Amino acid sequence: MPVDALQVKGLHRSYGSVRAVDDVSFTLPEGGSLGIVGESGSGKTTTARIVVGLERADEGEVLVGGLPRTGRTRGRAARLARARQVQMVFQDPYLSLDPRTGVEAALRETLRLHFPDRDHTKRVRELLDQVGLGTRAADALPRQLSGGQRQRVAIARALAVEPAVLVLDEAVAALDVSVQAQILNLLADIREQTGIGYLFITHDLGVVRCVTDEIVVMRHGRIVEAGPTAEVLAAPRHAYTRLLLESVPRPGWDPEAIAAHRRAL
Structure with a gap:
């Protein structure tokens, strides 16, 4: 019987009187791709940080491969x-890369930490090829790379530890549209090759439409709608999901009407 890559059960996280995450549950199948969407303050990034382990839930459980990861680890x-179970790729890779360390050295450092007995030279080449960089970028420092290239390095470093789940927190939001498409195509190829599961955290419904199988819509810390991406975006049941779709710029787009709709919700 297949085991889900990720299960999130009844997560709660409060900051004082503010409920940032309120009874959030979802499942990511092995090799699946799930998007969590919502505006700023919806709770999607806090949820992601709990999944990765950067924050601790007040209540609830996170399981990877059927095994809990919310307890203390000694x-x-x-x-x-x-x-190694769950890795995260952030919106701005420059902040997570050491500006003094070249691409190959950064990958070797990660590999030495997690797999001290393996052949790192071969694996570095494999990772660079996998993210479409090649050996020409091996000696480059982060400042010598474009934004898209830096994000490829961040993805390679995350893949180096062979995670079951890759969390992508607005990972293409800061990139030009053409570069976004390149990174999303790259991620689709990697998922097909490796069977890794993706958890996309984004406000961009275009990204969700392109690369996810399932979608979770969050507002004020709660899930208001969930289901197959194509179905939810084609026929949203919740007013907030419809508002998000209306907020996508297009011919005839009326931001004032959308703002009034938002205030009425």
């Missing part, structure tokens, strides 16, 4: 094993 080996 010992270096156990912490590294847990880190």
Whole structure:
């Protein structure tokens, strides 16, 4: 019987009187791609940070491959094993890359930490090829790379530890549209090759439409709608989902009417 790559059950997270995440549950099948969408303050990024382990839930459970990861982990080996399960790619890779460390050195550092007994030279070449960089970028520093190239490095570093789930938090939001398309196509190819599961955190319904199988719509920390991406975007049942679709710029787009609709919800 197949085991889901990721299960999130009844997550709650509050900051004082603010409920950032309120009873959030969803499932990501092995090799699947799920998008969590919503405006700023919807709770989608807090949910992602709990899944990765950067924040702790007040209540609820996160399971990867059927095994819980919300409890405390003791010992270096156990912490590294847990880190390998889920990796995260952020919106701005420059902030997560050491400006003094070249591409190959960054990948080698990650590989030495997690797989000290493997052939790192071969694996670095494989990772560079996998993200479409090649060996020409191996010695480059982050400042010598374009935004799209830096994001490819961040993806390669995340893939180096062979995670079951890759969380992408607005990972293409800062890129030009043409570069966004290149990165999304790259991610689609990697998913097909490896069977990795993707959790996309985004406000961009165009990204969700292109690369996810399932969608979760969040507002004020709660899930208001969920289901197959194509079905939800074609015939949304919740007024907030319809508002998000109306907010996508297009001919005849009326931002004032949309703002009035938002205030009425």
